[in-house]
Amino acid sequence: MTALLSLDNVYAGYGHSRVLHGMSLHVNAGEFVTLLGRNGMGKSTTVKCMVGLLRAQSGTLHLDGRDITRSASHQIARSGIGLVPEGRQIFPNLSVEENLLATARVPKATRSPWNLARVYELFPRLQERRSNPGTRLSGGEQQMLAIGRALMTNPRLLILDEATEGLAPLVRRDIWQALAMLKQTGLAILCIDKNLTPMLPLADRHYIVEKGRVAWQGTSEDYLAQQQALQPYLGL
Template sequence: MSEGATLLLEARGLEAGYGASQVLFGIDLDIRHGQVLTLLGRNGMGKSTTLKTLIGALALRRGSIRFGGELVHGRRPDAIARLGVAIVPEGRQCFPNLTVREHLVAFADQRNGLRDGWTLEKLYALFPRLAERADNLGHQLSGGEQQMLAIARALSTNPRLLILDEATEGLAPVIREEIWRCLRRLKEADQTTLVVDKYIERLLGLADRHVVLERGRVVWQGDSAALDADRGVWSRYLGV
């Protein structure tokens, strides 16, 4: 990512919650084109709630969200998705009665005729296991294969912003390595990405910047070198 890269997503003063409970207290978040940004923190600190506000699944109580310079808060999740935001949700959420190929074709976005976009063939090259299981239904896949499918399905939309929520959670080590390999390839391709994950050591070599949340507030942010050097942040806010 170049230093002069323009902002793709700009969130200011995000406040949100559930019923009478407020979870976010003035979150600011910037993501530049081609950047890999992580959202870190212990469980229950507001990471998933932040993601929900960004994709329109949870209404803001206060604040603003701009995507590509356009105000998007208050829009439906499908409208925000059509602007180029794709999420790989926690829990994968693959359709049990669709084949692997049907997952990847049904959600494909060919609007822009992207020469370098994610075609079915490129997705199979990224995850050869999916090519082998192309005719298998979602419920016939292992957890790791479902995770690969969830990532490939999101990429099939050729997103401007890819969001990954705990993409390596609960996976066998060999499958987890496959996911990290995929994320490195996406970084090399300048895919703008927002990652929530607990494997901080791996994120240091992947991400450009990190944002740490504590009780719904940003308590630290900086690049990988700064996070690596300040292990106090790890112990105070990340439980490491």
């Protein structure tokens, strides 16, 4: 079976500083996969390579079997990857609804496409605040908006870089519930987050990153069986 997204022996960095040292991983259609590790180990750099914001120095990236190693970020987005970036990066001077419509895209032959009605059903709070500018939203509402904005591109793979960072416990619960619902729709998800416990029942597989390469991979059951030995990799 061809992976939906795959990285093979990817090296990348910034200027003379190399961050990724042979990163290899894959996400299959419909899977929930996590990318774990301490700060500075290369998780966000991996995501930037996946979405074309950083060019791999060597190695290859494939999306549904097609080589995207040299593709521009807008081409990768159109190919079916939606990004919820670290820090949310919503458009502050646009309203909630304008933020959502700004990225709206429905590929041909898309069944049950994501639109305003579906996003508002997933996050009713956004509908209540649909006329509010981004600057008047709480952190949790901004994260919901960032997820909704990515869904409006109708992606095949949703990538979340720090899915619940800095959010209150009740808001984090709402985000995890939403991601569980998204998984049920068959959407593939790659998630970075420091809160591992709520991801264990959701995730099909986990990757732990150490110094720019995969140090461990396995299922949630595998992780629980080796939890004590793996804690140093996670800073726990």
